[in-house]
Amino acid sequence: MQGPGIAWYLGIAAFLFGTGALGVLIRRNPIIVLLSLEIMLNGGNLALIAFARHAHNGAGQIFALTVMAVAASEVCVGLGLVVAINRKRLALDVDKLSELRG
């Protein structure tokens, strides 16, 4: 079965990763930041699976599954933080949560 070449997949993966990274860098709402992170991870996943297909090797797919598990945990923690921030009635704005400034 022939489909698009690997370059297409990698292109889309890079596009997703870039979009996510841009979101992380410029958005200030933590929920959106988390969403953008997910997009970055999924970009990475796409690249992994594409390589797995390309190399006829299952390891990449296993990696992708691991990344999903990590992503799920990370979202749990992240959303937990968002809830905690909300409970304290703080602004949902990552730029204002800058108490760790040296």
Added chain:
Amino acid sequence: MRGGAWLCLFAPLAGTVLILLAGTRIPRRVAGWVSTASVFVAFGGAIWAFFALRASSNRAGITYTAWTWLQSGQFKVGLSVLVDPLSTFMMLIVAGVGGLIVLYSIGYMDGDDEERRYFAYISLFVFSMLLLVEGGNLLMLLAGWGLVGLSSYLLIGYWHDRPSAVAAAKKAFIMNAVGDATMALAFFVLIAHSNSLEFAASFHTADTLSSTTVNLVALGLLGGAVAKSAQIPLHTWLPDAMEGPTPVSALIHAATMVTAGVYLIARTHPIFEQARTVELVAAGLGALTLLVAGLIALVQTDIKKVIAYSTMSQIGYMFLGAGVGAYANGLFHLMTHAFFKALLFLAAGIVIHAVANEQDIRKLRGVGALMPWTKWAFLAGALALVGVPPFSGFFSKDPIIAAALHDHWYGVVMAVAALVGAFLTGLYTFRLYFIVFRGEPSAFAREHYHAHHGKEGPWTMLVPVGVLTVLAVVGGWLQFSPVWHPLTTWLDPVARTLAVAEPTNTQEAIASILAVGLGLAGIGVAWVLYGSGERAVPRVPALQRVLEHKFYFDEAYDALFYRPAVVLATWLRRDFEEPVVLATGTDLGEGALDIGEGASRIQTGLLRTYVLFVGTGLAIVGVIFLAVR
């Protein structure tokens, strides 16, 4: 014999531990009784050891070793006690007189805030001294030596809210530490040569050492003896030690501590005999001290300080006796001195206790009319101190002078010094006696005299004084050198009197007649000046000033040691500690703070900068990775 020795040694320690552990769970009085009982049990142990040794055929003594305490290659030191004629003799004096003094303390310290601490310390003091005299090797002796220094420090500074008491305690400790150090150095030399600190082995080695080495060892030992026994030049701590409670003064002066030096010379006499010059230096220091202390005692106005200087003077006699080689005579004087000096201190303590803790003899004038019993007891002690027959001092002091007389020209010089000392003894002792006990009571004494239920003091104070009065009178009858000398015979196996210090009967007679005559002359002069009031005391302001400043020893030490140390310390502080030590620390701290402040700029608290940093880092790693590949 073994049981007696260990019982004697550890009973007072058990008393200390018991009182410390019980703390406030026992009443104060009980602490006093525990302490007294522990010391009397020790006395019982001493008697046990004494009779067992008498019955035994081995008079040279037996060392009992509990276990090996220290071991390093061939060098081995056991935790051991020695039972021989000399140690049992010292055990009897220390525990016996010590027990009476502790009993006396129950009455004297009654009502003090911290009686329990006092009694714990005083038991520790007796234990330390017993360890010193019973120790079966030189290291045990040194351990006891150090502990005696520690417990005297604790007791002299017992009233720790008085700055003068704290200063006196420190002074005593530092002076003693000098002696401890010289002794320890002497022991190192001995270890280097004999690889042992056992008495027998060390003494045996002393025969084979070069004269320089043996002189060094003897000098080190002499340094320790001089410091502990308050002889010139390390004597200045003793008068200051009067800051402690009176029973402590009695204990330091009579039973424990200051007599340790005489014991040390008698114990290590084989070493001193190999270094005869050093031994004669000891005798000379004794002769010098007895003169100087006698002169200073003439102008003191504190009742306890007069007695303190008389102790220095009497220890001088003991050093003189032990130094010329008449060890038994020195130790005999140690014993009679323990009786009459404890008596004098305790009698003075009754006076101080009854008259508002006042120690100035000008204020205590004439207190004898109010306290006749104390007066008689003190008189007995004073006569024994002067050496008037048949009181005990006569029997013990005169043989020392006679022994010195026999020993070459320098012996004669020292004997003359001792005879002048006898005159001074009569003078200062009876100056004190006539001022304090004779005549009409002063207004101060009358006003502040406070009888204890119609008696002169509680029975716990009166009984020891009574016993000591009897001992001060009859204690000397134990030995009268021309006729019988059981003590010399008893001590012969361990401390044989040197042939050079065995006077002829003529010399004994001359010494006795002169000493008694001069002592009586001293009493007579004291009577004319202070007793009858016929003549005013002659005024020699220059001499008086010198005496009141105690021959400027304190001032000299101040200028020699204290001031240079202060100058050096100030200089080091200003030019080294502050610019170098302290500044280094702050510079390091400030530097770290600056670096931290700079580095903390990175922590913006903004998520996106962190992401940028991570990204940049990754990019750099990627570039390096590619470049290296």
